[in-house]
Amino acid sequence: MGNGILVIAEHEGGVFKKSAAELVAKAKALGLGPVTALVIGHAGGAELGGFGADAVLTVTGGDTSRYSVATYVSAIQAAIAAVNPAAVFASAGAQARDGMPRLAARLGLGVGADVTELRLDGGALVGRRPLYAGKALADVRVSSSPAVFTLRANAFGVPASTGAAAPVSALAVSVSGALTKVVDREAPTSSVVDLTEADRIVSGGRSVASKDGYDKLIRPLAGAIGATPGASRACVDAGFAPHSHQVGQTGKVVNPSLYIAMGISGQIQHLAGMRTSKIIVAVNKDATAPIFQHATYGIVADMFEVGPLLQAELQAALAG
Amino acid sequence: MKIGVCLKQVPATDSPLKVKDAVTGVDLAGVKMQINPYDEFALEEALKLKDAKVATTVIVYTVGSADADARLKDAVARGADELVRIEDAGLADADSLGLARALAAAAKADGVGLLLCGKQAIDSDNAQVPAMIAELLGWAQATECDKLELSGSSFKAWVAAGGGARDVLSGALPAVVSTDKGINSPRSPSIKGVMASKKAKVDVRDLAALGLSAAAVAPKVQLSAWGAPAPRPQGRILQGSAAQVAKELVGLLRSEAKVI
Numbered sequence A: 001m002g003n004g005i006l007v008i009a010e011h012e013g014g015v016f017k018k019s020a021a022e023l024v025a026k027a028k029a030l031g032l033g034p035v036t037a038l039v040i041g042h043a044g045g046a047e048l049g050g051f052g053a054d055a056v057l058t059v060t061g062g063d064t065s066r067y068s069v070a071t072y073v074s075a076i077q078a079a080i081a082a083v084n085p086a087a088v089f090a091s092a093g094a095q096a097r098d099g100m101p102r103l104a105a106r107l108g109l110g111v112g113a114d115v116t117e118l119r120l121d122g123g124a125l126v127g128r129r130p131l132y133a134g135k136a137l138a139d140v141r142v143s144s145s146p147a148v149f150t151l152r153a154n155a156f157g158v159p160a161s162t163g164a165a166a167p168v169s170a171l172a173v174s175v176s177g178a179l180t181k182v183v184d185r186e187a188p189t190s191s192v193v194d195l196t197e198a199d200r201i202v203s204g205g206r207s208v209a210s211k212d213g214y215d216k217l218i219r220p221l222a223g224a225i226g227a228t229p230g231a232s233r234a235c236v237d238a239g240f241a242p243h244s245h246q247v248g249q250t251g252k253v254v255n256p257s258l259y260i261a262m263g264i265s266g267q268i269q270h271l272a273g274m275r276t277s278k279i280i281v282a283v284n285k286d287a288t289a290p291i292f293q294h295a296t297y298g299i300v301a302d303m304f305e306v307g308p309l310l311q312a313e314l315q316a317a318l319a320g
Numbered sequence B: 001m002k003i004g005v006c007l008k009q010v011p012a013t014d015s016p017l018k019v020k021d022a023v024t025g026v027d028l029a030g031v032k033m034q035i036n037p038y039d040e041f042a043l044e045e046a047l048k049l050k051d052a053k054v055a056t057t058v059i060v061y062t063v064g065s066a067d068a069d070a071r072l073k074d075a076v077a078r079g080a081d082e083l084v085r086i087e088d089a090g091l092a093d094a095d096s097l098g099l100a101r102a103l104a105a106a107a108k109a110d111g112v113g114l115l116l117c118g119k120q121a122i123d124s125d126n127a128q129v130p131a132m133i134a135e136l137l138g139w140a141q142a143t144e145c146d147k148l149e150l151s152g153s154s155f156k157a158w159v160a161a162g163g164g165a166r167d168v169l170s171g172a173l174p175a176v177v178s179t180d181k182g183i184n185s186p187r188s189p190s191i192k193g194v195m196a197s198k199k200a201k202v203d204v205r206d207l208a209a210l211g212l213s214a215a216a217v218a219p220k221v222q223l224s225a226w227g228a229p230a231p232r233p234q235g236r237i238l239q240g241s242a243a244q245v246a247k248e249l250v251g252l253l254r255s256e257a258k259v260i
């Protein structure tokens, strides 16, 4: 049985993602022993001490500057060997969905996926997670040592940094067994954060009526508050927004503090992807649309009329 | 080349599910089932490779009881050739790693050169099985792929890299590829296929047939204390002209909800 928690701290070009601080802080708050942050492809991370990291291990050099499954698995395997943690935490995003199952299969570990709560029960970690696209919840216990959990972004919150610095040391890793090579990277279509990590989202439905409608109504409204644009499946299937923008049971499951649904009816499959949003705003011209049963604030109106007014008000509020 | 497809039956996405009790979990009695939507993309990708004469045989694998056979036959109706269902009491509470061990053993025994899986099953929502199978077999993997190109024994896969970026991976077969929306548009069953599906046989294998023991697939992940999500607090509809409600909403988002 190990001790403490190893947190995989993700960054983008040396800038830590919000989830890195979020996971470190949650790990510390659990009080299960020392929290070690593992940083792959960047030599820093002392600032994670401000959120509760007791030590930072960095893996650099070679091919580590961009994510690859071989590097990810080799680095975490080496870190587990070095610190013998009771648990490993990673953010439930693209990297962990690709790399964590491979690591788990290599070491024979169980993975509690996509937890939105974590607590200690008699010394053992217990996660709580949505299943069936959020139509049910269950506790998840992992009996392997270490126990692996992936944590849903924005579910735990980020406290203010205490300003403390954590000691940083390099971990030597020999990356082996690369079976694929990243031959190209296609940049994201926009510079905003991914839907799954976004704190604000503005989504459009099929009633945007065209790609032009989406680009002129939804994107600028999202842009006004630094939100990530999303879409219903009907909007995506009609070709008005790329499929990577789809929110829902067969799209992205999102967890922002603010979700604005523009002209979305609120079918069960769409709700499955966004029902845990803290605040839901719905704009729909049909007062009986099911989305209003889930909205914190509802506006019954033509979105083409309200959208630009809302955008102007938001811009004014954020400027003031 | 033989191509394998992992396929799971899941509750239809429009079914309003209820939690039966804290121990049993979701009550699936009488719930309409369908092929997991992401697995439909995997199946379609395999069928396209068969149309292009890259695949000789498309073998569909599932783990579960005989009530999944209707879904397997649906796959034959669309063009799949062989059906394998893995059923064993030892897999009743299996976690992703247990399922991956069973599926990996079956695909290996059949000499599959490419295994296609949906990126996740929309019931358990774990998204772990494909990459676990790849590791267990020592194969290359491509996760959440929305474009795949094969040429001879090498492949190129466009995969999600987070933040909306895509990585283009290249590697050599054999490989496990998990499919995302956007990779293709799944076909419907053909009349000829529906006829063929009536006669389709399901090859049922247990753990012993796969050379596995119950201990090898014993779960390390346990679910308990099932419950329904908390209902959302009652919201409110804003009243007034478009200009008034826009202004009021921004005020509420700032002072009441504190999200901007």
Ligand SMILES: Cc1cc2nc3c(=O)[nH]c(=O)nc-3n(C[C@H](O)[C@H](O)[C@H](O)COP(=O)(O)OP(=O)(O)OC[C@H]3O[C@@H](n4cnc5c(N)ncnc54)[C@H](O)[C@@H]3O)c2cc1C
Residues within 6 Å of the ligand: A204, A205, A206, A207, A231, A232, A233, A234, A235, A246, A247, A248, A249, A250, A251, A252, A262, A263, A264, A265, A266, A267, A268, A269, A270, A273, A283, A284, A285, A286, A289, A301, A302, A303, A304, B013, B037
């Ligand atoms: C297997 C399966 C998986 C699915 N997965 C998903 C998924 O992941 N995500 C998803 O979103 N859907 C999914 N769906 C589809 C889902 O059932 C709905 O069809 C879809 O969400 C509807 O999209 P929509 O709200 O844009 O369109 P509609 O349901 O057509 O609603 C359009 C809404 O726009 C309103 N409207 C029209 N004009 C205006 C205007 N000028 N101003 C304001 N409001 C206006 C209307 O009143 C209406 O409420 C799935 C379906 C299936 C079968």
